[in-house]
Amino acid sequence: MSAHDKKFFDTFMLVIGAMIFITVLLFFLARYMSDETQEKWQKEDPLVRSVIDERLKPVGRVAKTGDTANEAAVAAAVEAAPAARSGEEVFNQACSVCHVAGVAGAPKFGDAAAWGPRITKGMETLVQHATLGFQGTSGYMPPKGGRMDMSDAEIADAVAYIVDHSQ
Ligand code: HEC
Numbered sequence: 001m002s003a004h005d006k007k008f009f010d011t012f013m014l015v016i017g018a019m020i021f022i023t024v025l026l027f028f029l030a031r032y033m034s035d036e037t038q039e040k041w042q043k044e045d046p047l048v049r050s051v052i053d054e055r056l057k058p059v060g061r062v063a064k065t066g067d068t069a070n071e072a073a074v075a076a077a078v079e080a081a082p083a084a085r086s087g088e089e090v091f092n093q094a095c096s097v098c099h100v101a102g103v104a105g106a107p108k109f110g111d112a113a114a115w116g117p118r119i120t121k122g123m124e125t126l127v128q129h130a131t132l133g134f135q136g137t138s139g140y141m142p143p144k145g146g147r148m149d150m151s152d153a154e155i156a157d158a159v160a161y162i163v164d165h166s167q
Contacts (some may be wrong), residue, residue, distance in 0.1 A: 086163030090154045094147040105139025107166075115158065115166035127156045127164065 133143035
């Protein structure tokens with residue numbers, strides 16, 4: 001290698017080395033700057049925070065009695081749930097089909113003679129038969145009158161409504 005070539009090579013390597021050094025320096029400088037500015041602002045931005053909180057919030061929550069933190073949420077959920085139907089409403093929606101006209105051996109609503117012997121069985125039995133279904137001597141009473149979407153309490157209220165008006 002001639003002296004001239006060697007000089008060129010040395011200078012060339014020096015320039016390349018300097019450029020690599022500057023590149024690395026710029027890279028870390030940029031990272032440091034974004035850490036101190038962009039990222040910091042983003043993490044502190046209430047809008048960004050609320051979006052993250054929304055994304056991370058649990059799907060459901062278990063509310064224990066005395067757990068005051070959840071009380072408001074529980075109250076809101078109870079408020080939003082549809083109010084239970086009254087005994088009369090349940091009767092009109094689910095029981096009247098059979099019990100008004102006396103279809104298929106169903107004791108008629110308001111018929112004291114038909115209900116008298118049944119009432120003597122006691123409310124508990126009547127509610128149980130209305131909820132779980134009952135095969136008697138005059139016909140078949142389907143569970144909840146076929147309205148499985150109704151709660152046990154609603155069915156019990158309907159039985160009470162029938163009994164109150166059939167004696
Ligand atoms: C598909 C017709 C039908 C529907 C709907 C129906 N019932 Fe009945 N139910 C009957 C029949 C039939 C009997 C009589 C069964 C027997 O004693 O042979 C009966 C009997 C009863 C009895 C008396 C049970 C006993 O132990 O004597 C009650 C209480 C009663 N139904 C409540 C209800 C209520 C409450 C609803 C509405 C949620 C309802 N039924 C809807 C057909 C029906």
